[in-house]
Amino acid sequence: MAPRKKRCRHIHEPPGFSGYVAREARASVEPVVLLYEEYEALRLADYDALKHDEAAERMSVSRPTFARIYENVRKKIAKAFVESRSIKFDAGCAYFSCDTNQIVTSEGINNKKMTTMEKIIAIPCENGTLSTHFGHAAEFAFVQCEGEEVKSVSMKQAPPHQPGLLPRWVSEQGGNTVIAGGMGNKAIELFRQNNIDVVTGAPAIGVEELAQQYVSGKLTGGDNRCDH
The missing domain is CATH 3.30.420.130 (Dinitrogenase iron-molybdenum cofactor biosynthesis domain)
Structure with missing residues (x-):
């Protein structure tokens, strides 16, 4: 059976910074990596205080998918805080939409050019x-x-x-x-x-x-x- 195709994640805009550096972080400890889609889920649910149904619609994903992304990012942030790890962002598979200037994360959808950090x-x-x-x-x-x-x-x-x-x-x-x-x-x-x-x-x-x-x-x- 072919793997289920991943739906596009519509991102309003990328973070305005590349991450956070923990002051007491040890050089040997790897930073926690947050994907743009995880940042967007956190922004919509916690900063904009949207209900999960509305936030999922904004990102063009199902409510269960949004809930999974949201749970992942909260776990990652908790890990960074508890273990004194730095946080950095990564676009993942992403490209800028020519029509709306949004970021959409996917795996090569429409063969559009992928962005790098x-x-x-x-x-x-x-x-x-x-x-x-x-x-x-x-x-x-x-x-x-x-x-x-x-x-x-x-x-x-x-x-x-x-x-x-x-x-x-x-x-x-x-x-x-x-x-x-x-x-x-x-x-x-x-x-x-x-x-x-x-x-x-x-x-x-x-x-x-x-x-x-x-x-x-x-x-x-x-x-x-x-x-x-």
Whole structure:
């Protein structure tokens, strides 16, 4: 008997961040992976407070299927909290719908192009390592990653130090994530307004190693070393 065909999961939009890093997480412990469809089930049921029937309809799945997805994501989050594991998102088999800009998870449905978790991480650096003076770094490393693999690293001279300039500049370079040792609250908000994720409390290590730890969910940050 042929396996039952998996129905499409309609996702309103992907998470605006790549995951959470547990501060006390051990490097040897694998992170908990949440699929986009699991994130969507949690958002609809717990954040939007929809009944399961309505949430299932939004995702174009049956109510029992929605209940299974919802139960899985709650178990995964509980495991992450109890075992001090980091959480990262994965699209699974996913593509963007050209008509609605939604994500639909399936296994190659309609032969549409699958998406990958692509990141371009901007890191202020000095001599190849993270610079602790974020706003005054002479150059930035832009690290291109796909999934958990570092693809390339390019160095670019930082623009002049002017209020509000860095977030726009990083966005213009294609950056969608910034890793820093410390950053003021106003700067963090400006980056978020430019749809750029911000990770603070990072150690002063090599930029490629830093990016690799981040995309693999093993980056253990400290305190945000800035109070501006």
